[in-house]
Amino acid sequence: xxxxxxxxxxxxxxxxxxxxxxxxxxxxxxxxxxxxxxxxxxxxxxxxxxxxxxxxxxxxxxxxxxxxxxxxxxxxxxxxxxxxxxxxxxxxxxxxxxxxxxxxxxxxxxxxxxxxxxxxxxxxxxxxxxxxxxxxxxxxxxxxxxxxxxxxxxxxxxxxxxxxxxxxxxxxxxxxxxxxxxxxxxxxxxxxxxxxxxxxxxxxxxxxxxxxxxxxxxxxxxxxxxxxxxxxxxxxxxxxxxxxxxxxxxxxxxxxxxxxxxxxxxxxxxxxxxxxxxxxxxxxxxxxxxxxxxxxxxxxxxxxxxxxxxxxxxxxxxxxxxxxxxxxxxxxxxxxxxxxxxxxxxxxxxxxxxxxxxxxxxxxxxxxxxxxxxxxxxxxxxxxxxxxxxxxxxxxxxxxxxxxxxxxxxxxxxxxxxxxxxxxxxxxxxxxxxxxxxxxxxxxxxxxxxxxxxxxxxxxxxxxxxxxxxxxxxxxxxxxxxxxxxxxxxxxxxxxxxxxxxxxxxxxxxxxxxxxxxxxxxxxxxxxx
Numbered sequence: 001x002x003x004x005x006x007x008x009x010x011x012x013x014x015x016x017x018x019x020x021x022x023x024x025x026x027x028x029x030x031x032x033x034x035x036x037x038x039x040x041x042x043x044x045x046x047x048x049x050x051x052x053x054x055x056x057x058x059x060x061x062x063x064x065x066x067x068x069x070x071x072x073x074x075x076x077x078x079x080x081x082x083x084x085x086x087x088x089x090x091x092x093x094x095x096x097x098x099x100x101x102x103x104x105x106x107x108x109x110x111x112x113x114x115x116x117x118x119x120x121x122x123x124x125x126x127x128x129x130x131x132x133x134x135x136x137x138x139x140x141x142x143x144x145x146x147x148x149x150x151x152x153x154x155x156x157x158x159x160x161x162x163x164x165x166x167x168x169x170x171x172x173x174x175x176x177x178x179x180x181x182x183x184x185x186x187x188x189x190x191x192x193x194x195x196x197x198x199x200x201x202x203x204x205x206x207x208x209x210x211x212x213x214x215x216x217x218x219x220x221x222x223x224x225x226x227x228x229x230x231x232x233x234x235x236x237x238x239x240x241x242x243x244x245x246x247x248x249x250x251x252x253x254x255x256x257x258x259x260x261x262x263x264x265x266x267x268x269x270x271x272x273x274x275x276x277x278x279x280x281x282x283x284x285x286x287x288x289x290x291x292x293x294x295x296x297x298x299x300x301x302x303x304x305x306x307x308x309x310x311x312x313x314x315x316x317x318x319x320x321x322x323x324x325x326x327x328x329x330x331x332x333x334x335x336x337x338x339x340x341x342x343x344x345x346x347x348x349x350x351x352x353x354x355x356x357x358x359x360x361x362x363x364x365x366x367x368x369x370x371x372x373x374x375x376x377x378x379x380x381x382x383x384x385x386x387x388x389x390x391x392x393x394x395x396x397x398x399x400x401x402x403x404x405x406x407x408x409x410x411x412x413x414x415x416x417x418x419x420x421x422x423x424x425x426x427x428x429x430x431x432x433x434x435x436x437x438x439x440x441x442x443x444x445x446x447x448x449x450x451x452x453x454x455x456x457x458x459x460x461x462x463x464x465x466x467x468x469x470x471x472x473x474x475x476x477x478x479x480x481x482x483x484x485x486x487x488x489x490x491x492x493x494x495x496x497x498x499x500x501x502x503x504x505x506x507x508x509x510x511x512x513x514x515x516x517x518x519x520x521x522x523x524x525x526x527x528x529x
Contacts, residue, residue, distance in 0.1 A: 005104045009122055009152050010093045015100040018126070020144060023133060023291040023321075029103070029126035036127055040303040042290030043318075046127045051188040052296050052313035054196060055172045056396050058188075060085075062177040072401045080175050084167025085184075088175055091166070092184050095159045096122060103129035106147040107136035109198050111332025112262035115211055115255055119198055120149035128155060131191040131293045134319045136198070137266035137332070151181045151201055157189040178204060178399075191295060191319065195269060196397055199253050202264055204399045212256040212408040215394030217241035218249040218263070220334045226261055227451050228254070228418075230393040231343030232371045233315075236425040238270045239440070240343070240447060242282045248328045256337065256412050263332035268325065272297065272318045275307045279440055286324035293319040336416045339451050341423055344371045347387045349427035349435040350498040352484050353477075354446040355468035356460060360519040362420035363410045367402055367512050367520075368505060369393045371426075387501075389508040403515040421450050422468065429487040431497060445476035465498040466505075466525050502527050 005019035006012075018029060027044055030036060036046040060080035061071055071077050080088075096102060103123050110116030121132045132153075139147070160171035168175070172187035176197060183197045199215070206213045217229040217237040226249070231237045238251040250263030251270065270283045272294075277284040286292060288305070295317040298309035307316070322328055342365050344351065357365060369390040391402040398405065413420065425443055429435035449455035460469040473479060480486040488494040505525040513521055 005106070006122065008149055009120065009154065010089070011097045011102075011122060011154070013097055013099075013102055015102065017102050017104065018129075019104045020106055021103070021126075021129065023130060026103070026126045026130040026133065027291065030130065033101075033126060035125055038303055039288070039294065039299055039305055041288040043288065043292040043294050044127055044130065045294045045297060045299060045303070046191075047296055047312065048189040048191070051172065051190040053190060053315045054192055054396065055174065055188055055190070058169055058172040058174055059396070060168065060173065060175040061399060062175060062179070064177065064179040067178050071399055076395055077399055080167050084165075085175055085177055088161065088166040088168070088173060088186070089154070089180075089182060089184055091162075092154050092156050092159065092186055095156050096124065096154060099124050105129050105132045106139065106144055106149065107132060108139055108266075109136055109202060109264050110255065110262065111137060111264070112255065112257065115206060115209060115257065115262070117150040117201065117205065118147060119151055119153065120147070121153045121155060121194065123155035124158060127293060128157065128189075128191055128194065130291075131319050132194055134267040134291070134293060134321050135195050135265055135269060138321075151183065151198070153183045153185065153194060153197060155194060156184075156186045159186045161186045176200060191293070192269065192317070195265075199264065200397045200399055202253070202255070203397055206255055207400060207404055207408060210258065212405065212412055213264075214254050214256060215252065215392065215397060216254055217251045218254050218261050218334070218337075219243060219246040220249060220329060221246050221451060224335055225338040225451065226334045226336065227339040227341060228256075228261065228337050229341045229343055230366070232369075232390055232393055234271060235343040235345045235371055236443070237343060238268060238283065239280050240425075240443065242280065242325060243444075244282065244327060246327070246451075248322070248325050249332060249334050250322065258415075260333060260335045261337060263322075265322070266332070267319060267321045270318045271315065272307055273310065273314055273316045282325050283318065286320040287318040289320065289324055291320065292324065295319070337418045340413065340418045340420045341447065341450070342366065342393065342421065343423050343425055346370070346424045346426035347432045348497050348501050349429060349431040349488075350484055350494060350501055351422070351424040351426070351466065352463060352468060352470045353424050353428070353438055353442060353481060354450065354455075354474075355422045355463065355470050356456065357420040357422055357468075358523065359410060359413050359420065360517075360523045361468075362413060363406050363516065363520050364509070364523055364525075365422055366392055366409050367406045367516070368508060369395065370505065387504065389504075402512065406512070406516065419450070419456055423447065428481065428484060429489075435487070442477050442481055446474055449474050465502055467523065499527065
């Protein structure tokens with residue numbers, strides 16, 4: 001008879017099954033099995049081997065009749081034939097069923113009960129089970145009785161996929177079937193694949209329910225004012241939303257419904273390279289706690305962490321339950337957003353540190369998703385940031401066409417009246433290698449002024465290259481910082497670089513120009529005639 005913890009998975013286990021163990025027990029199991037070691041503060045340190053970031057080229061969506069017409073097929077969502085998936089899932093089930101031990105976790109994604117899904121993870125490793133337990137929402141014990149998953153993750157990190165048999169590219173495969181409601185992950189130990197596979201599911205399900213899924217962090221002020229922070233990894237979502245003066249709703253994934261904002265997750269997954277107690281005290285504290293999972297973080301023999309060590313990867317990570325941050329919204333839900341902040345790490349160093357966006361500009365920059373991918377976040381990247389455009393600040397996780405999410409954002413902003421801002425957390429005084437990273441002290445001062453409403457009343461001037469409205473003065477921020485051209489010693493070099501980035505924006509927008517309203521086309525960044 002199938003164990004209740006494996007119901008619906010198709011797996012018949014021959015070995016021991018460890019179902020819904022809590023954090024302390026999972027740490028003990030991981031240590032017993034030699035999956036890693038403890039830091040001097042008790043955090044569990046895991047090393048993921050060759051995969052230290054997401055394997056974006058190895059992600060597949062199963063091509064199924066009921067959904068094929070709505071999927072955004074291409075480089076992001078690569079087709080896997082149903083027959084190939086059947087072979088893959090059959091082999092993964094057989095592999096998992098033959099293991100001496102399996103670990104399962106039953107969890108929620110979505111803090112709003114009206115829009116949550118039930119997730120069951122089956123994995124070979126205790127530390128991956130702990131990661132998922134930290135990352136998702138942990139149901140009360142009485143809600144685990146008769147738990148029936150909406151989606152199941154079959155996680156076989158040590159099993160190598162077979163490209164010839166499974167229709168994949170390499171020995172790594174992350175394959176998602178919307179019809180069967182199953183995710184298979186094989187050939188990679190990087191735990192971020194677990195997290196992002198469920199985000200992809202939420203990005204598929206929620207638009208049909210009138211809810212905008214978002215790759216953003218969110219917090220709320222004392223007056224109940226909600227702020228959203230869009231941005232890719234390394235742009236500051238986690239850092240800037242973890243503000244001691246505001247309560248954290250969540251650090252990465254949210255839904256925006258007609259009733260308000262809700263977190264998809266019950267934990268945080270912070271990038272911790274060069275993390276310091278001075279700049280990011282809340283994340284630093286959470287990283288040095290029992291129950292936290294550290295991925296590819298280096299420590300000495302005694303477990304003292306060296307958060308500047310890039311030996312294993314630039315993409316070192318800390319995963320902890322959200323209650324490790326002191327000032328949170330325990331319910332994971334709040335009201336409608338008052339401010340929408342789009343974060344970009346401009347590797348060229350030509351964008352202003354903050355600019356106010358009209359609703360049409362907000363949709364344009366949302367669809368453009370300009371940033372610099374930070375080294376190590378994805379497998380195969382070099383050491384230097386790369387300028388990129390990632391649609392909706394989360395293209396790798398969008399199963400539907402980008403215009404679906406863009407239209408929903410425009411509708412939500414229009415109906416709820418949020419102020420919108422573009423914030424550059426990247427470089428100033430020159431591009432990467434010449435300039436320096438924007439100071440977090442200045443960024444926080446700019447955000448405080450935006451979120452308390454005072455910045456919206458400031459005097460603005462229009463940037464001549466990007467058409468952005470830039471404030472002339474902000475308390476606590478030198479005036480020359482507000483105008484990026486003034487931070488460059490070589491003004492002619494700034495002009496050349498700005499024109500180059502304008503051209504990149506223009507070329508990127510060609511993909512969406514025919515699918516948006518005239519108001520958005522009118523504000524598109526373009527070269528001067």
